[in-house]
Amino acid sequence: MKVVEFNPDEGQFERRSDIDPAKRRQEWARYYGQKRIRQMLMQIHFLASVDVESVLEIGPYYGLTTALMDNAGFEVTTADLNDEPAFHRPNRPHFQMNIDNPDVEAMRGFDAIVCCATMEHVQYEESIEAMKAFKAAGPKYVLVSIPYRSWQIFGELFITARKFHHKFWWRKFTGLEKFKEHEDPLGHKWEIGYKGYPLKKVEKDLIHDVGYDIIAQDFSFPACTAFWLLKPKG
Numbered sequence: 001m002k003v004v005e006f007n008p009d010e011g012q013f014e015r016r017s018d019i020d021p022a023k024r025r026q027e028w029a030r031y032y033g034q035k036r037i038r039q040m041l042m043q044i045h046f047l048a049s050v051d052v053e054s055v056l057e058i059g060p061y062y063g064l065t066t067a068l069m070d071n072a073g074f075e076v077t078t079a080d081l082n083d084e085p086a087f088h089r090p091n092r093p094h095f096q097m098n099i100d101n102p103d104v105e106a107m108r109g110f111d112a113i114v115c116c117a118t119m120e121h122v123q124y125e126e127s128i129e130a131m132k133a134f135k136a137a138g139p140k141y142v143l144v145s146i147p148y149r150s151w152q153i154f155g156e157l158f159i160t161a162r163k164f165h166h167k168f169w170w171r172k173f174t175g176l177e178k179f180k181e182h183e184d185p186l187g188h189k190w191e192i193g194y195k196g197y198p199l200k201k202v203e204k205d206l207i208h209d210v211g212y213d214i215i216a217q218d219f220s221f222p223a224c225t226a227f228w229l230l231k232p233k234g
Helices: 021-031 034-048 064-072 124-136 199-208
Strands: 054-058 075-080 094-096 112-116 141-147 152-159 164-171 212-220 225-232
Touching (some): 034 064, 034 141, 064 112, 112 124, 124 141, 124 199, 141 212, 199 212
Parallel strands (some): 054 075, 054 112, 075 094, 112 141
Antiparallel strands (some): 141 225, 152 164, 212 225
């Protein structure tokens, strides 16, 4: 099998018509590891717990969550930086939008707006404005997830006659560290748990002060991410 080295600067966030199929397969396999698969499934379970038919998914990347939602029976529309998504399947409606400049009118008419693993790609103040725009669009629910680098212990052990697997880590003192923005201009600008972004502050600024009620909350692992299923007030 020919292995194609993937350069994120060349392929990531491109339109589907611009992506070399071999590079796409390599990047798909790299990105969708076990930790992310768990997060994709969490999104489906959140949505399945409430009365939702139509979903706007913001930031679908290579479309795995889109495919899961489509297969589960939701009517999915996607929105992202480019005028077409970076995948052919599933073939769902799509429009161009960046959450640092949200289009409220384009987001109207959906039962749920899903913005997972995306909010951290814009500045913190812009994420607050995006949450306001989601609310103004009038969905029944908003589902949001943001990486959460808190104090945490994780352990995993698996033993059979043919396989031995173990994993352990202990994260400490994240709240004393200042988040370092990624060199990639499209990379992360902030994450929950770092200095200046404690969980309570994020919940206050992005949720309570904007005008949402928290319907459900959970945290993924081993890659810790905070999830909120929200209902706009009023």
